[in-house]
Amino acid sequence: MRKFTFNGVIGGGLIAALVITALIGVFWTPYDPSALGFTSRLAAPGAAHWLGTDEFGRDVASRLMIGARASVWIGCLTVAFAVVCGTLIGLISGYARGWVDGVIMAVNNALLAFPGILLALGLLAVFGANQYGIIFALGIAYTPSMARVVRGAVLSLREREFIEASRIMGNSEIYTMLRHILPNCLAPITVLATSMFGWAILSESALSFLGLGVPPPAPTWGNMLAAGRPFIEQAVWLGFFPGLCIALTLLGINLLGDALRDKLDPRMRGLK
Amino acid sequence: MTGSSLLSVRDLSLAVAHNGNQVVKNVSFDVGAGEIVGIVGESGSGKTLATRAIIGLMPPAVRHVGGTISYRGRDVLSLKDRDLRRLRGGEIGVVFQEPMTSLNPSMTIGRQLEEGLILHTKKSADERRADILDMLKRVGLSEPERALAAYPHEFSGGMRQRIMLASVMLLKPALLIADEPTTALDAVVQRDVMELMVELTKAEGTAVLLISHDLPMVARYTNRFVVMEKGVIVEQGTTEDILSAPEHPYTRKLLSSLPFRAAPRKLDMSRTPMVSARNIVVEYPGRKGLFRKQAPKRALHGVSVDIHVGEVVALVGGSGSGKTTLGRTIAGLVQQAEGEILFQGRERSADWRDYRLNCQMVFQDPYSSLDPRMTIQALVEEALRLVPDLDGAAKRKRALETLDEVGLGGDFANRYPHELSGGQRQRVAIARAIARRPKFLIADEPVSALDVTVRAQVLELFSDLQKRYGFSCLFISHDLGVVEQVADRVIVMQDGRIVEQGDRDRIFDQPQEAYTRKLLSAIPALDLNQTGGVTLKWRLEA
Numbered sequence: 001m002r003k004f005t006f007n008g009v010i011g012g013g014l015i016a017a018l019v020i021t022a023l024i025g026v027f028w029t030p031y032d033p034s035a036l037g038f039t040s041r042l043a044a045p046g047a048a049h050w051l052g053t054d055e056f057g058r059d060v061a062s063r064l065m066i067g068a069r070a071s072v073w074i075g076c077l078t079v080a081f082a083v084v085c086g087t088l089i090g091l092i093s094g095y096a097r098g099w100v101d102g103v104i105m106a107v108n109n110a111l112l113a114f115p116g117i118l119l120a121l122g123l124l125a126v127f128g129a130n131q132y133g134i135i136f137a138l139g140i141a142y143t144p145s146m147a148r149v150v151r152g153a154v155l156s157l158r159e160r161e162f163i164e165a166s167r168i169m170g171n172s173e174i175y176t177m178l179r180h181i182l183p184n185c186l187a188p189i190t191v192l193a194t195s196m197f198g199w200a201i202l203s204e205s206a207l208s209f210l211g212l213g214v215p216p217p218a219p220t221w222g223n224m225l226a227a228g229r230p231f232i233e234q235a236v237w238l239g240f241f242p243g244l245c246i247a248l249t250l251l252g253i254n255l256l257g258d259a260l261r262d263k264l265d266p267r268m269r270g271l272k
Numbered sequence: 273m274t275g276s277s278l279l280s281v282r283d284l285s286l287a288v289a290h291n292g293n294q295v296v297k298n299v300s301f302d303v304g305a306g307e308i309v310g311i312v313g314e315s316g317s318g319k320t321l322a323t324r325a326i327i328g329l330m331p332p333a334v335r336h337v338g339g340t341i342s343y344r345g346r347d348v349l350s351l352k353d354r355d356l357r358r359l360r361g362g363e364i365g366v367v368f369q370e371p372m373t374s375l376n377p378s379m380t381i382g383r384q385l386e387e388g389l390i391l392h393t394k395k396s397a398d399e400r401r402a403d404i405l406d407m408l409k410r411v412g413l414s415e416p417e418r419a420l421a422a423y424p425h426e427f428s429g430g431m432r433q434r435i436m437l438a439s440v441m442l443l444k445p446a447l448l449i450a451d452e453p454t455t456a457l458d459a460v461v462q463r464d465v466m467e468l469m470v471e472l473t474k475a476e477g478t479a480v481l482l483i484s485h486d487l488p489m490v491a492r493y494t495n496r497f498v499v500m501e502k503g504v505i506v507e508q509g510t511t512e513d514i515l516s517a518p519e520h521p522y523t524r525k526l527l528s529s530l531p532f533r534a535a536p537r538k539l540d541m542s543r544t545p546m547v548s549a550r551n552i553v554v555e556y557p558g559r560k561g562l563f564r565k566q567a568p569k570r571a572l573h574g575v576s577v578d579i580h581v582g583e584v585v586a587l588v589g590g591s592g593s594g595k596t597t598l599g600r601t602i603a604g605l606v607q608q609a610e611g612e613i614l615f616q617g618r619e620r621s622a623d624w625r626d627y628r629l630n631c632q633m634v635f636q637d638p639y640s641s642l643d644p645r646m647t648i649q650a651l652v653e654e655a656l657r658l659v660p661d662l663d664g665a666a667k668r669k670r671a672l673e674t675l676d677e678v679g680l681g682g683d684f685a686n687r688y689p690h691e692l693s694g695g696q697r698q699r700v701a702i703a704r705a706i707a708r709r710p711k712f713l714i715a716d717e718p719v720s721a722l723d724v725t726v727r728a729q730v731l732e733l734f735s736d737l738q739k740r741y742g743f744s745c746l747f748i749s750h751d752l753g754v755v756e757q758v759a760d761r762v763i764v765m766q767d768g769r770i771v772e773q774g775d776r777d778r779i780f781d782q783p784q785e786a787y788t789r790k791l792l793s794a795i796p797a798l799d800l801n802q803t804g805g806v807t808l809k810w811r812l813e814a
Contacts, residue, residue, distance in 0.1 A: 161641035164605055165704070170628030170658050179654075183645045266688040267644055 005262075011255025018249055022072050025065030033062040034217055042235045052237040054227065060241055063219040068245065070220040071201050074135055078200040081139030083193050086146025087185070093147065094154025095177055105151070108144045116141035117203060121212060129212045138203050142196050149192050153185040187261050194257025198250040205246060221246050277302040278447055278479050279326065283339035286321055286330065295334065296322050296503045303447065308470070308480040310490035310497030310511075312526070314723040318503035319483050323449050325349075327364055328356045343447070362392040365440035369452035371432035375424040382420030385439045392443050403442060411438040411468060430461035434468065441472050448473055451483045458590040458750045459794040466493060485724055487526055488796045488808055491515055499523050516805040524804040529728035531757035532798055534735070536777055539760060544617040545578040546712050546744040547602060547631075552576070552611035554597055571597045572768045574611065579712070584738060584745045586759035586776070588752060588791065594768040596716060599748045603633050603714050615712075629659065632705040636717035638697035642689040648675065648700050649685035655707045671707060678703040678733060695726035699733065706737055713745045720751060731757060752795045756780055764788045
């Protein structure tokens with residue numbers, strides 16, 4: 001096995017750190033994340049509170065660790081939802097063509113034309129603002145772009161002769177789709193999925209910021225970022241650290257995604 | 273080869289900049305005024321690169337490391353960009369291989385032809401128009417006035433290449449560099465374009481440097497040619513000398529790789545045909561709009577074909593003749609509108625499973641017919657997936673055996689398609705098709721994407737396997753040379769109909785129909801002599 005590239009190692013390291021932090025947060029945090037401390041409100045980062053405290057005196061580091069769990073969970077499930085649904089829809093649409101494709105793509109384009117965050121807002125209004133409502137709403141908002149990308153890949157693949165070769169061998173359509181078309185779509189799917197993970201965390205932040213995300217006092221990076229806004233001048237760490245966490249996670253995911261795509265593709269092996 | 277030659281290349285060496293690999297080594301040749309000189313070589317021989325250097329259009333990754341190129345006594349390599357531009361087009365014209373991409377699709381033909389005239393001459397608009405119309409007429413466009421306002425996509429490949437030729441010859445260059453000018457065209461059109469090119473350049477006194485992998489074609493039109501291999505000129509001389517007594521082993525290999533007629537075989541034609549297609553009609557649906565309906569386009573007009581047990585039947589014809597459509601219909605990739613296809617005397621739809629097990633196909637393009645994400649072994653094993661009565665171990669064994677048979681034994685099994693050359697990939701495709709021991713094989717242009725020497729090896733492999741397993745085969749090809757080597761019987765198609773069919777020797781020696789004669793006039797009859805040379809005899813169109 002070839003070693004990962006430098007970028008891949010950095011990305012993998014960042015994501016590993018994130019997952020470990022989130023896991024530790026399940027069992028142990030420096031302070032109780034919801035314990036109020038009126039004597040230490042808006043304390044600057046220091047020995048007692050590594051990343052400072054918020055306006056209620058809660059420990060920012062502890063809250064970030066708990067928040068990581070919610071953010072990662074939401075990111076993973078949203079992406080999983082969009083990948084599974086989008087790939088399925090894209091495969092069917094691209095492979096069936098004809099009127100099936102026409103109908104699916106008409107609905108898909110209508111959804112695409114609708115701003116994702118607005119769609120999610122509307123869905124959240126219906127399903128209620130909680131963790132799974134967010135996952136469902138964002139998943140639906142992201143599915144159309146995944147479906148579109150997969151359909152494009154399928155359309156170009158199905159004209160290739162190895163797909164015809166598979167038909168001539170007598171393989172069923174389902175087998176051909178799963179054995180030959182799907183694996184060859186993996187590259188665009190991986191790339192899109194990793195950027196989606198980033199969008200999901202950001203959108204969750206945005207929704208929390210708008211008050212439609214995970215309701216307080218449960219911490220997520222997004223609602224921490226939102227809560228830090230009024231104090232940006234007195235206590236910059238309130239907004240800075242959640243923002244930094246989001247940025248590093250996105251960076252890690254993107255680097256890891258690129259490395260994974262190259263690693264999964266036999267054509268890229270032996271190059272460079 | 274006089275001192276007053278038009279173009280003189282001396283010890284030219286070119287190297288890849290970043291690793292210093294020499295891709296062209298000490299190449300020297302001359303082109304005299306009005307002379308036609310050929311450069312023959314396979315892909316990677318450096319023939320294109322060497323000629324690009326003449327007009328100063330080397331790719332940026334390639335550096336000039338030695339030697340000179342002089343044109344009319346001037347050193348081309350030291351010319352400034354300004355002077356080079358004057359040379360290109362004005363003095364030295366170039367016709368590229370791909371007529372589909374060498375014309376700008378968003379400009380009318382008239383504008384494109386005028387461009388060069390504006391750049392290189394001081395003619396008035398009326399004179400330019402008159403010149404262009406005259407040239408378009410000379411290259412055989414029936415309605416030059418209309419062509420002026422037309423866009424490239426309105427013309428066929430052959431017509432585009434004629435227009436390309438017109439645009440170059442308009443400027444009356446002293447030297448024309450033709451880089452595989454007809455490779456992308458089918459055999460008959462190929463010959464027409466070549467004849468036109470030779471006729472025009474002869475009339476204008478233009479010298480031609482003809483670059484091609486097609487040795488007979490080069491031999492037909494040149495007096496002198498150069499053979500290149502891996503960046504080196506291995507042999508050069510007059511066409512007659514090289515053909516009759518080649519000196520270098522590579523030249524001999526090239527000549528012996530040309531397709532020669534094999535001895536005719538006796539086949540038992542009395543048994544039920546393996547496959548018979550009866551009155552096949554295939555239609556491609558027209559566009560259905562909201563307000564108008566286009567009539568469906570008929571690709572095949574009731575074609576009947578019998579392929580007997582152990583027989584290799586060649587299907588030949590130009591592009592658009594319907595030969596590929598017929599092959600795909602018999603393979604079951606295209607649904608026929610009318611007609612029936614019998615397999616061993618029974619309608620094939622009676623038992624599709626059995627038909628699929630026994631009918632396999634080899635595709636033209638080895639770059640797209642193999643799933644890039646599967647190893648070679650997995651590709652061949654997949655073909656055995658649906659074969660009954662074979663367990664996993666037996667399938668693996670059969671796959672490895674078959675790979676061995678096509679000359680890809682050992683560690684090839686674990687490689688991926690992108691790690692193989694074109695010829696090796698086509699071997700994999702053949703292995704995949706024969707792994708099931710099919711009774712019937714459809715081969716759609718299986719060797720036309722391959723280099724000459726590789727093509728010869730793959731054809732030989734194909735013939736060996738055919739003899740060993742005795743499968744019947746429908747061999748689709750536009751290259752009559754290849755057909756002459758492998759086929760028992762030949763079917764000639766044109767415009768979705770069968771024009772003529774018969775035993776190979778009969779078709780090649782006594783063609784009855786005009787279209788068959790036209791196809792045959794594009795390829796030579798070859799005879800190998802004792803010294804490893806060949807004699808080419810061109811069949812004349814009656």
